[in-house]
Amino acid sequence: MPGHPSVAPAVVPVFASDTHRRHAPEREIESSAFQVPYEHPGRADAIRAALASSPAFDVREPPQSSRAGMGDGVAATHVAAQLGSRCFETTTPLTEGTFAAARSAVDCALAAAAAVEAGAPVAYGLCRPPGHHATESLYGGYCFFNNAAIVANHLVAATGTRVAVLDVDYHHGNGTQQIFYERADVAVVSLHGDPARAYPYHTGYADETGAGKGSGMTHNVPLPAGIDDDAYLVALDSALTVVAAHDPSIVVVSLGVDTFVDDPMCDLALTTDGMRRCGARVASLGLPLVVVQEGGYADSSLGSNVRSWLLGAASRFDSHQRSPSPRG
Ligand SMILES: [Zn+2]
Numbered sequence: 001m002p003g004h005p006s007v008a009p010a011v012v013p014v015f016a017s018d019t020h021r022r023h024a025p026e027r028e029i030e031s032s033a034f035q036v037p038y039e040h041p042g043r044a045d046a047i048r049a050a051l052a053s054s055p056a057f058d059v060r061e062p063p064q065s066s067r068a069g070m071g072d073g074v075a076a077t078h079v080a081a082q083l084g085s086r087c088f089e090t091t092t093p094l095t096e097g098t099f100a101a102a103r104s105a106v107d108c109a110l111a112a113a114a115a116v117e118a119g120a121p122v123a124y125g126l127c128r129p130p131g132h133h134a135t136e137s138l139y140g141g142y143c144f145f146n147n148a149a150i151v152a153n154h155l156v157a158a159t160g161t162r163v164a165v166l167d168v169d170y171h172h173g174n175g176t177q178q179i180f181y182e183r184a185d186v187a188v189v190s191l192h193g194d195p196a197r198a199y200p201y202h203t204g205y206a207d208e209t210g211a212g213k214g215s216g217m218t219h220n221v222p223l224p225a226g227i228d229d230d231a232y233l234v235a236l237d238s239a240l241t242v243v244a245a246h247d248p249s250i251v252v253v254s255l256g257v258d259t260f261v262d263d264p265m266c267d268l269a270l271t272t273d274g275m276r277r278c279g280a281r282v283a284s285l286g287l288p289l290v291v292v293q294e295g296g297y298a299d300s301s302l303g304s305n306v307r308s309w310l311l312g313a314a315s316r317f318d319s320h321q322r323s324p325s326p327r328g
Contacts (some may be wrong), residue, residue, distance in 0.1 A: 169256020
């Protein structure tokens with residue numbers, strides 16, 4: 001339920017771990033050439049600094065989750081064979097510290113979910129590496145464990161209710177879609193650059209709507225190049241109508257800010273203030289939000305873009321609201 005404008009906005013719990021720095025590849029391969037990675041530790045450090053400088057956020061270390069078996073079970077022994085059985089493309093660097101970093105991202109996501117379960121109307125997991133391209137068994141697209149999907153799966157099990165994932169990253173969240181494609185308990189709604197021109201190219205088209213028990217639970221909104229704040233908000237509003245129609249108890253937001261006008265990888269034209277408007281619009285659903293970080297590569301604006309989105313969301317909840325009312 002949106003808060004009264006005269007009441008102070010809720011302080012947003014933020015979960016961040018410096019363990020992400022253990023995933024620090026020196027180079028990545030793009031178009032058959034080495035380049036400095038777009039996805040690097042400075043991203044999460046910039047977001048953390050931007051949030052820590054504002055009293056609107058309470059930055060905490062996440063507790064370590066108890067999924068110790070994650071990553072076990074590869075049968076092949078040669079490293080090349082193991083890689084081939086675990087990744088869907090070759091541009092995502094894997095390093096000695098990647099597992100620890102990816103685990104810490106899951107911890108951040110699950111801690112944000114726990115904060116919402118405990119009554120916070122909105123909480124944020126500063127997940128790095130990101131997650132939404134990771135499928136049930138394959139890494140790729142800078143993603144290793146699907147933080148948003150792990151949270152959604154946890155919330156369904158913990159609450160016995162339906163959950164929605166709203167993915168606003170520029171790129172289609174192929175992993176999240178794959179994981180829930182045949183499930184009736186998690187709706188997946190994604191806005192992204194049209195895969196006819198944008199990574200991951202093979203998924204994210206409007207005619208992918210789920211299968212089996214999950215028929216009608218997947219909704220893709222491919223976007224044209226160059227759209228600005230106003231045009232994006234029109235698309236977001238229609239996506240939010242779809243989210244609401246599924247009547248979820250909680251919304252997991254895959255927050256990519258690579259929709260930003262100056263993002264070096266992408267071709268939409270959102271502004272920092274547009275991010276605020278998007279956050280406010282999503283929060284106006286009146287549902288608790290577990291927000292997890294996905295992409296965003298415009299380094300100098302990354303922190304302010306994430307902060308703007310979260311402040312927009314928090315502005316819809318007041319500081320006395322321990323447990324948001326059901327959507328009404
Ligand atoms: Zn992205």
